[in-house]
Amino acid sequence: TTYNVGIIIGSISSTSINRRLANALVRLAPQADLTLTELPIAALPFYSADNDGAIPAEAAAFKSSIESSDAVIIVTPEYNRSVPGVLKNALDTASRPWGQNSFAGKPSAVIGASIGAIGTAVAQQHLRSILSFLASPELSQPEAYIHLRDGLITDDGEVTDESTAEFLVSWLKAVHTHVAKSLSPAE
Numbered sequence: 001t002t003y004n005v006g007i008i009i010g011s012i013s014s015t016s017i018n019r020r021l022a023n024a025l026v027r028l029a030p031q032a033d034l035t036l037t038e039l040p041i042a043a044l045p046f047y048s049a050d051n052d053g054a055i056p057a058e059a060a061a062f063k064s065s066i067e068s069s070d071a072v073i074i075v076t077p078e079y080n081r082s083v084p085g086v087l088k089n090a091l092d093t094a095s096r097p098w099g100q101n102s103f104a105g106k107p108s109a110v111i112g113a114s115i116g117a118i119g120t121a122v123a124q125q126h127l128r129s130i131l132s133f134l135a136s137p138e139l140s141q142p143e144a145y146i147h148l149r150d151g152l153i154t155d156d157g158e159v160t161d162e163s164t165a166e167f168l169v170s171w172l173k174a175v176h177t178h179v180a181k182s183l184s185p186a187e
């Protein structure tokens with residue numbers, strides 16, 4: 001089965017290395033029987049409970065894009081040992097109004113790229129705790145911390161190193177297995 005998976009990029013930088021990683025995943029996804037589509041977050045207004053009664057159009061569109069995906073992959077940088085505010089805003093937006101949490105039961109997987117060697121490990125731990133609270137079944141293993149040295153992935157997502165490309169395909173295959181299990185659990 002081919003699954004349609006939404007991909008949220010936790011950076012709105014025009015030169016984002018996490019966007020480059022996301023582009024690589026989009027290119028490699030067919031090898032794992034997945035189709036990846038970006039769920040953009042840059043136009044989302046700041047979440048406020050004031051708007052729960054009349055959800056802004058951008059927020060409503062974002063929530064329904066999550067709900068109509070089989071699963072969601074989140075590709076995030078680490079900002080100050082946590083997730084960027086733009087990503088937290090998107091997750092808060094998706095989680096509300098109360099009782100209409102778009103992530104409830106939605107399988108997810110997290111991955112991230114940094115220039116520094118240990119990069120995104122702490123941000124990913126924070127992200128996992130948020131996704132747990134949102135009742136999203138998460139891919140726990142393999143973890144994926146991508147050290148994105150210069151030239152590893154081109155702007156349009158071509159991976160120049162064979163072992164990195166192989167790792168990303170194996171990670172995507174694990175995502176596929178996770179989605180299959182989550183969507184049709186054993187009786």
Ligand code: FNR
Nearest residue numbers: 011013016017018077078079080081114116119120
């Ligand atoms: C960073 N960076 C960073 N890196 C890291 O490994 N741990 C961290 O805590 C932080 N903190 C941090 C805070 C802020 C405000 C910025 C702007 C940057 C560096 C970060 O990994 C680097 O800028 C990446 O290029 C960000 O990812 P994108 O936006 O290029 O995808």
